[in-house]
Structure formats: C-alpha cells, structure tokens
Amino acid sequence: MLVRVADVFHALDDETRRLVLDELVARDGQTLFELCSMLVTRHGLSSSRQAISQHLAVLEDAGLVVTERRGRSKFHYFDGRPLAVIAQRWPTTREETP
Template identity: 80%
Template sequence: MADVYHALDDETRRLVLDELAASDGKTLFEICSLLTTRHGLGLTRQAISQHLGVLEAAGLVVTERRGRSKFHYFNPGPLAEITRRWPVDERTDR
C-alpha cells in the first residue's frame, strides 16, 4: 500500500491518472501530448515513462502491448483497497 501512496504523492502522476481515468488505453505519445496541451507540462517522454513506471509498480496502471505500441490503462483496484481498509461511516457528531 505504501507504493500507492508514493505514486499518488506526485502531481504529475495524479494528472496521468486523471487522463487515463477519463479515457483509457493511451500510448506514451498520447499521454505526453495531453499533459502538454491540457496541463502545460513540458516534461520529456523519458520523464513521463518513469512516472508511468511508478504508477505501474503501484498497480494503478496496467499495460498491454499490441505490436510496437504499449497501451496504458487506469486500474482503480488499489484505490478501492484503501477505501476498504478505512471505511467511512456517516458521522453524527458534526
């Protein structure tokens, strides 16, 4: 679970997850283009690739190779595990 928190600790990685959650199955080129055009980030492909590696190691991103292309998909499972660990009940003390 520490991997998930580490992955979510970075703004760029959260933006990558936002983009994949909005529309899954993007290549590295597509992710880089979206981060540049929508968010004004001028990071290199290598930097984005490293961020994707952290997200993949945490289980938040899964990949699929098709030919020479690698597609990235958002996996909400680790986030669901966090909510299962600390369920939020309705509070009456507010």
C-alpha cells in the same frame, strides 16, 4: 493482486502522476506519445517522454496502471482496484457533515 498501500500513496504523492491518472480516467488505453501530448495540451506540462515513462513505471508498480503491448505500441490503462483496497481498509464510519 497484492497492493502495497505505501506504494499507492507514494505514487499519488506526485502531481504529474496524478495528472497522468486523470488523463487515463478521461480516456483509457493511451500510448506514451498520446499521454505526453495530452499533458502538454491540457496542463501545460512539458516533461520529457523519459520522465513521463518513469512516472508510468511508478504507477504501474503501485498497480494503478496496467499495460498491454500491441505490436510496437504499449497502451496504458487505469486500474482503480488499489484505491478500492485502501477505501476498504479505512471505510467511512460516520456521515459526512457539510
């Protein structure tokens, strides 16, 4: 998997996309309808399905979301590998002090 760090940072630069990722971490394998419902219920975010679909496309382009089609449904899954690539690029070299 080729990870473009700029794409990952761009994807994470939006609050709605971070909320989508939070929802997928909480329960992986959701459809667009399920994600929209959770965003409204848990976060009061009433974006259109089209807007959330566009956010999912950005996350998918960055490699943070992968999809699987089953019949007429498309399921979305979180993929943390691009974040691991970034963490490997800039590892923590000293102890964190509180």
